[in-house]
Amino acid sequence: MKKTSVIAISAMAVLASAAHAGEGFKLPKEVTPQMRAACESDVRRLCIGKRPTVAKVKRCVRRNFSKLGTRCQMTLAAAGFGR
Numbered sequence: 001m002k003k004t005s006v007i008a009i010s011a012m013a014v015l016a017s018a019a020h021a022g023e024g025f026k027l028p029k030e031v032t033p034q035m036r037a038a039c040e041s042d043v044r045r046l047c048i049g050k051r052p053t054v055a056k057v058k059r060c061v062r063r064n065f066s067k068l069g070t071r072c073q074m075t076l077a078a079a080g081f082g083r
């Protein structure tokens with residue numbers, strides 16, 4: 001997997017963890033506002049359980065990529081996911 005793919009997956013994992021953690025968490029620069037807008041609801045719906053971890057969410061995003069909305073898939077692909 002290329003570096004950009006790892007960044008995109010990591011960014012989604014952190015996005016999901018941040019969404020779960022609450023207001024006080026700052027997202028890393030890899031999670032762009034576009035990525036968050038495109039993917040947050042899909043990642044929450046598919047990948048956030050009672051105790052999400054970055055590793056669990058990364059695996060989930062990879063495993064469920066085809067179930068993510070088109071906008072999210074396109075945003076992640078533009079960030080290098082799947083290349």
